[in-house]
Amino acid sequence: MAVKLPLDEDLIARHNAPRLPALQDEYAGLSRALERRGIAIDAVKGRAATLQLACPSWGVGVGGTRFARFPMAGEPTNLEEKLDDCAVIQQLCRITPRVSLHFPWDQPSDPAAVRERAATLGIGFDAVNSNTFQDQADQERSYRYGSLSHTAAAVRSQAVAHNIECIRLGRLLGSKSLTVWVGDGTNFAGQQQLGDSLDRYLESAHAIYAALPDDWKMFIEHKLYEPAFYSTVISDWGTSILVAKELGPKALCLVDLGHHAPSVNIEQIVARLHRFGKLGGFHFNDSKYGDDDLDSGSINPHQLFLVFNELVTAALREGEAFSPSYMMDQSHNVTDPVESLLSSAEAIGIAHARALMVDRSILSDYQQSNDVLMAFRTLRDAYDLDARPIVAMARYEAGGAIDPIGAFRESGWRVAKAATRRATGRSAGIV
Numbered sequence: 486m487a488v489k490l491p492l493d494e495d496l497i498a499r500h501n502a503p504r505l506p507a508l509q510d511e512y513a514g515l516s517r518a519l520e521r522r523g524i525a526i527d528a529v530k531g532r533a534a535t536l537q538l539a540c541p542s543w544g545v546g547v548g549g550t551r552f553a554r555f556p557m558a559g560e561p562t563n564l565e566e567k568l569d570d571c572a573v574i575q576q577l578c579r580i581t582p583r584v585s586l587h588f589p590w591d592q593p594s595d596p597a598a599v600r601e602r603a604a605t606l607g608i609g610f611d612a613v614n615s616n617t618f619q620d621q622a623d624q625e626r627s628y629r630y631g632s633l634s635h636t637a638a639a640v641r642s643q644a645v646a647h648n649i650e651c652i653r654l655g656r657l658l659g660s661k662s663l664t665v666w667v668g669d670g671t672n673f674a675g676q677q678q679l680g681d682s683l684d685r686y687l688e689s690a691h692a693i694y695a696a697l698p699d700d701w702k703m704f705i706e707h708k709l710y711e712p713a714f715y716s717t718v719i720s721d722w723g724t725s726i727l728v729a730k731e732l733g734p735k736a737l738c739l740v741d742l743g744h745h746a747p748s749v750n751i752e753q754i755v756a757r758l759h760r761f762g763k764l765g766g767f768h769f770n771d772s773k774y775g776d777d778d779l780d781s782g783s784i785n786p787h788q789l790f791l792v793f794n795e796l797v798t799a800a801l802r803e804g805e806a807f808s809p810s811y812m813m814d815q816s817h818n819v820t821d822p823v824e825s826l827l828s829s830a831e832a833i834g835i836a837h838a839r840a841l842m843v844d845r846s847i848l849s850d851y852q853q854s855n856d857v858l859m860a861f862r863t864l865r866d867a868y869d870l871d872a873r874p875i876v877a878m879a880r881y882e883a884g885g886a887i888d889p890i891g892a893f894r895e896s897g898w899r900v901a902k903a904a905t906r907r908a909t910g911r912s913a914g915i916v
């Protein structure tokens with residue numbers, strides 16, 4: 486099948502040519518700095534180039550808060566246009582080869598045709614996401630009081646059936662995993678018996694698990710609050726891992742960085758889940774107060790680095806067997822979503838590259854001898870290095886743009902789309 490990328494290849498070449506000498510110079514400088522530490526830059530770059538992130542189909546449209554949404558001219562209005570924008574992101578940054586679809590928000594009527602179209606755009610599909618946290622127009626029963634854990638068996642069956650339908654669609658698209666996040670919980674003490682809700686959830690989750698193909702995974706995504714504000718059924722990583730263990734080997738935990746209380750040590754959660762073989766995936770974003778869904782690394786790049794420090798440690802222990810599913814789960818309310826996703830992919834790539842530059846044998850020696858300060862400084866030394874040339878060089882060598890956001894602006898993509906795509910509405914209410 487002939488691949489027809491959305492942006493003119495010459496445009497990227499014209500963009501890169503004048504920027505290459507500066508990049509080569511910065512890369513050489515970093516190479517020398519790493520050499521002094523006994524680290525070969527090309528090996529780091531080779532591993533940095535293997536990072537793969539999925540774009541959320543819903544993330545390429547302008548997001549909103551519960552108060553308002555401010556539409557943008559030229560934003561995508563349907564699945565086809567969303568895939569075009571995802572393909573632009575991949576063409577420019579080369580580390581977002583897949584799209585994660587949310588059903589029914591971006592449900593294809595002809596999944597085989599959508600799969601084919603995506604392939605011609607140079608992208609594929611990652612985990613599919615079910616949605617039982619909203620009522621849909623044609624839905625028989627309401628999720629007002631819950632879905633997989635609802636007190637009524639008929640509502641639970643409807644929610645299970647939706648998840649099984651997601652698996653069916655995902656198979657036709659070439660996906661290999663289902664992410665299940667439910668908004669189930671309570672707003673009042675006494676509203677539900679907390680133990681019984683979890684029992685009901687488990688029974689439903691077993692029914693979904695039973696419908697998983699052999700080569701599929703089911704990701705359990707936890708979140709401490711919202712939309713339920715007193716209790717949430719799958720509130721934390723503890724509940725998530727217990728559920729995943731109850732279900733079986735194909736069930737794994739998914740960590741969304743925004744789904745924890747502000748001071749929780751997420752990197753430790755990552756290490757714990759990995760130790761028990763249950764780390765399945767990530768939703769990257771950043772937050773200051775709650776599930777803010779801000780751009781990855783925009784508030785706390787150090788936390789992102791510490792998370793990758795654990796992920797790189799896990800990858801070194803397990804090699805190719807360690808392959809969590811990575812996605813950016815963000816809401817872009819005041820920026821161009823393509824630019825935010827390019828910026829976030831770069832921030833994630835940089836955090837990953839910094840973690841790859843940690844001198845692990847020296848770190849291990851310091852840890853072993855309890856030289857606390859030097860252990861800390863070994864980690865900090867890698868964080869303080871400027872990893873941008875590694876990420877940019879890997880991107881350039883893979884055919885992407887040295888400055889992806891600059892190239893996107895030069896392409897005039899959004900202006901051109903503003904002339905052809907229809908205007909979108911102002912309705913608020915993203916979760």
Ligand code: PSV
Pocket residue numbers: 587614666706708741768776814915916
């Ligand atoms: C819930 O807050 C969540 O993180 C889940 O992953 C949903 O699928 C997604 O956000 C919807 O925006």
Ligand code: MN
Pocket residue numbers: 706741768814
């Ligand atoms: Mn999420």
